[in-house]
Amino acid sequence: MKVAYQGVPGAYSEQASRALFGPGCRTMPCETFDAVFEAVENRTADRGVIPIENSLGGSIHLNYDLLVRHALSVTREAYVRIEHALLAPSGLKLADVREVRSHPQALAQCSDFLAAHRAIKPVVWFDTAGAAASLAENPEPDKESAPGSARVAAIASEAAGKLYGLKVLKKGLQNRAVNYTRFLCIARAPERPAKGAVLKTSLTFVPARNQAGVLHKITGLFAERGIDLSKIESRPDPEKPFDYRFYLDISGGAQDAPVRAALQGLKKMTRDLRVLGSYARAELPKAGRRK
Amino acid sequence: MKVAYQGVPGAYSEQASRALFGPGCRTMPCETFDAVFEAVENRTADRGVIPIENSLGGSIHLNYDLLVRHALSVTREAYVRIEHALLAPSGLKLADVREVRSHPQALAQCSDFLAAHRAIKPVVWFDTAGAAASLAENPEPDKESAPGSARVAAIASEAAGKLYGLKVLKKGLQNRAVNYTRFLCIARAPERPAKGAVLKTSLTFVPARNQAGVLHKITGLFAERGIDLSKIESRPDPEKPFDYRFYLDISGGAQDAPVRAALQGLKKMTRDLRVLGSYARAELPKAGRRK
Numbered sequence: 001m002k003v004a005y006q007g008v009p010g011a012y013s014e015q016a017s018r019a020l021f022g023p024g025c026r027t028m029p030c031e032t033f034d035a036v037f038e039a040v041e042n043r044t045a046d047r048g049v050i051p052i053e054n055s056l057g058g059s060i061h062l063n064y065d066l067l068v069r070h071a072l073s074v075t076r077e078a079y080v081r082i083e084h085a086l087l088a089p090s091g092l093k094l095a096d097v098r099e100v101r102s103h104p105q106a107l108a109q110c111s112d113f114l115a116a117h118r119a120i121k122p123v124v125w126f127d128t129a130g131a132a133a134s135l136a137e138n139p140e141p142d143k144e145s146a147p148g149s150a151r152v153a154a155i156a157s158e159a160a161g162k163l164y165g166l167k168v169l170k171k172g173l174q175n176r177a178v179n180y181t182r183f184l185c186i187a188r189a190p191e192r193p194a195k196g197a198v199l200k201t202s203l204t205f206v207p208a209r210n211q212a213g214v215l216h217k218i219t220g221l222f223a224e225r226g227i228d229l230s231k232i233e234s235r236p237d238p239e240k241p242f243d244y245r246f247y248l249d250i251s252g253g254a255q256d257a258p259v260r261a262a263l264q265g266l267k268k269m270t271r272d273l274r275v276l277g278s279y280a281r282a283e284l285p286k287a288g289r290r291k
Numbered sequence: 292m293k294v295a296y297q298g299v300p301g302a303y304s305e306q307a308s309r310a311l312f313g314p315g316c317r318t319m320p321c322e323t324f325d326a327v328f329e330a331v332e333n334r335t336a337d338r339g340v341i342p343i344e345n346s347l348g349g350s351i352h353l354n355y356d357l358l359v360r361h362a363l364s365v366t367r368e369a370y371v372r373i374e375h376a377l378l379a380p381s382g383l384k385l386a387d388v389r390e391v392r393s394h395p396q397a398l399a400q401c402s403d404f405l406a407a408h409r410a411i412k413p414v415v416w417f418d419t420a421g422a423a424a425s426l427a428e429n430p431e432p433d434k435e436s437a438p439g440s441a442r443v444a445a446i447a448s449e450a451a452g453k454l455y456g457l458k459v460l461k462k463g464l465q466n467r468a469v470n471y472t473r474f475l476c477i478a479r480a481p482e483r484p485a486k487g488a489v490l491k492t493s494l495t496f497v498p499a500r501n502q503a504g505v506l507h508k509i510t511g512l513f514a515e516r517g518i519d520l521s522k523i524e525s526r527p528d529p530e531k532p533f534d535y536r537f538y539l540d541i542s543g544g545a546q547d548a549p550v551r552a553a554l555q556g557l558k559k560m561t562r563d564l565r566v567l568g569s570y571a572r573a574e575l576p577k578a579g580r581r582k
Contacts, residue, residue: 055527058349104395107415114415122415124398124405215523216507216514223507230535232506233524236346236575244521284527 003185004028004036004045010129010160012080016183017049019078033063037070040186047075048186054082055180057105059233064204064247067186067276074202074277076185081285084110084173087132087166088153089139094169099123101131102155109174110155120153128156129163136164180285190277197280199253200230203263205270206237206245214269218246221265225258227251245272253278294476295319295327295336301420301451303371307474308340310369324354328361331477338366339477345373346471348396350524355495355538358477358567365493365568367476372576375401375464378423378457379444380430385460390414392422393446400465401446411444419447420454427455471576481568488571490544491521494554496561497528497536505560509537512556516549518542536563544569 003021005013008029017027028045030036039045050066053059067074084106088097099121100107100114107114107122114122125131131154139152153169154160161168184202193199207214222229231249252259254275267273294312296304299320308318319336321327330336341357344350358365375397379388390412391398391405398405398413405413416422422445430443444460445451452459475493484490498505513520522540543550545566558564 056352058352058526061347061349104399104415108395111417115417122395124395124413124415126402126406213510213514213517215520216510219504219507219510223504226504229506229525231525234520234522235349 001047002026002028002045004030004039004048006030006033006036006050007127008130008133010132010156010163011127012082012129012157012181013049013051013183014129015157015159016051016078016080016181019080020049020076020183020185021047033066037066037072037186040072040188041070043188046187048072049183050186051181052184053182054105055178056109056176059235059247061235063184064245067184068204068245068272068274070186072186072188073190074184074279075187075191076279077200077282078183078185079180079282079285080183082109082174082179082181083157083171084128084155085158085161085168086113086153086170086173087135087156087161087164088169089135090167092139092151092153092167092169096151097153097169099152100155101125101135101152103128103131106155106174109176109179112175113170113173125154128154129160132156132160132164132166136166182282184277185279186277191279193253193278193280199251199256199278200281201250201252201254201259201278202276203248203250203266203274204245204276205248205266205273206243207270217269218266221262221269222250225262227258227262251281292338293317293319293336295321295330295339297321297324297327297341298418299421299424301423301447301454302418303373303420303448303472304340304342304474305420306448306450307342307369307371307472310371311340311367311474311476312338324357328357328363328477331363331479332361334479337478339363340474341477342472343475344473345396346469347400347467350526350538352526354475355536358475359495359536359563359565361477363477363479364481365475365570366478366482367570368491368573369474369476370471370573370576371474373400373465373470373472374448374462375419375446376449376452376459377404377444377461377464378426378447378452378455379460380426381456381458383442383444383458383460387442388444388460390443391446392416392426392443394419394422397446397465400467400470403466404461404464416445419445420451423447423451423455423457427457475568476570477568482570484544484569484571490542490547490569491572492541492543492545492550492569493567494539494541494557494565495536495567496539496557496564497534498561508560509557512553512560513541516553518549518553542572 228251519542
């Protein structure tokens with residue numbers, strides 16, 4: 001089982017891959033989310049793992065767009081707690097750090113720390129673990145051109161720090177203690193879920209235009225069959241501002257008779273309906289305390 | 292009329308303030324969104340203007356949280372097209388730029404440009420216009436310690452560049468041509484909308500727990516009265532993962548009889564219901580072409 005993810009070893013997406021397929025699974029780093037989808041489509045990888053929403057940042061529209069564009073199935077989900085650490089080469093002290101590298105989202109999530117440490121310049125890297133890796137490879141990047149000017153740290157997971165031999169200068173760097181990301185697994189075909197698993201199904205569609213109360217009719221298709229909605233989101237299409245695309249997560253599998261009946265009704269009220277996949281429901285991680 | 296916004300002069304939020312209150316309105320820059328809410332509450336400002344959602348990034352949960360926490364009214368909305376430009380002190384050429392400063396979200400929105408220009412180090416500033424302002428103030432920040440090493444540019448609006456006397460090196464820097472942000476105006480009390488304005492109302496609530504089909508009952512309250520929903524979003528509370536908070540925008544004003552009746556029904560099915568305000572509906576900006 002070879003699992004493609006965006007980033008480099010130590011990425012949160014790699015953590016999610018191991019949470020989904022066991023610590024021994026073979027993982028395949030990709031530069032972009034597009035490359036993850038392509039790797040699965042081209043059979044270079046058996047599965048892909050992508051982040052789909054974050055508890056602070058909300059839905060990751062880019063990956064919803066890619067799910068709509070590619071004919072792949074969502075087969076699993078997992079939640080990963082995001083705990084950012086300040087990582088540095090050994091010998092560097094917090095007071096001496098002058099630059100910190102990380103993903104723009106991670107830097108934004110640590111803005112309180114950065115505001116309290118104005119001497120540290122936050123530099124964007126398009127990958128948290130990649131920032132740690134680059135630092136481990138070249139711990140004093142500007143030493144020759146500007147001696148002593150670049151005492152660099154990275155923000156990534158503790159696991160990434162361990163992998164690249166960096167020291168943890170500070171844990172729990174993010175503004176809010178509770179911060180998790182939901183990941184989805186994508187595959188070329190549906191997977192048979194474990195026996196007794198509680199299933200959920202993800203779908204997306206654009207409701208038929210200008211039809212009064214269409215959303216009420218849609219929720220009715222599910223309510224009258226005892227199907228729960230665990231997520232609903234409408235998003236104006238940036239290219240066609242009067243079209244709203246909906247994202248729904250419902251209880252049950254797409255092959256269950258009540259869900260099938262509801263989807264048949266849904267097809268008549270919407271266009272571009274895509275059943276993204278059915279999979280075992282994961283539990284949200286327990287709220288933790290800030291360390 | 293004094294309008295508080297987060298950022299410094301030239302910020303997109305300031306553009307939104309002028310779109311809402313005319314080019315001559317007095318604006319008051321604040322360091323944080325919290326400070327904008329406090330300025331309105333403390334009567335230091337008459338109004339506040341905050342971003343609430345972006346066409347690519349989605350809802351800005353932080354500002355929804357602040358709306359829930361503060362007893363202020365939403366009284367207007369406006370859409371602003373986000374067009375990032377690469378700004379630099381005169382004399383600096385694109386090929387010589389080695390560092391670019393901007394908000395993490397803006398840097399993320401320009402990731403294609405940054406990927407194609409690896410020699411440029413993207414540095415986080417917590418404000419697009421602030422990055423332009425700091426650059427105008429000190430165009431060669433590290434000249435003494437490292438001569439020639441810091442040829443710095445900023446990513447912000449063209450308007451910010453004009454304000455701070457910076458040159459536009461490149462326009463339309465963002466990955467996707469269509470990129471807009473929706474802003475809300477907050478006030479201590481509701482405003483009387485212009486006669487003939489088409490109203491909408493924003494609300495938020497947590498549905499009563501474990502009640503099957505509760506969302507269908509809620510959409511029914513609106514559908515049976517001919518009230519349209521232009522936005523619906525559910526978001527798990529990061530602190531209490533089994534509670535979902537909903538954000539809804541509906542057609543009509545909170546004082547209209549049908550809306551009042553629907554809200555009375557809604558109160559019985561939900562907790563923590565907050566009517567954030569009623570205001571004239573703004574039109575989405577027309578989709579433009581990439582330059």
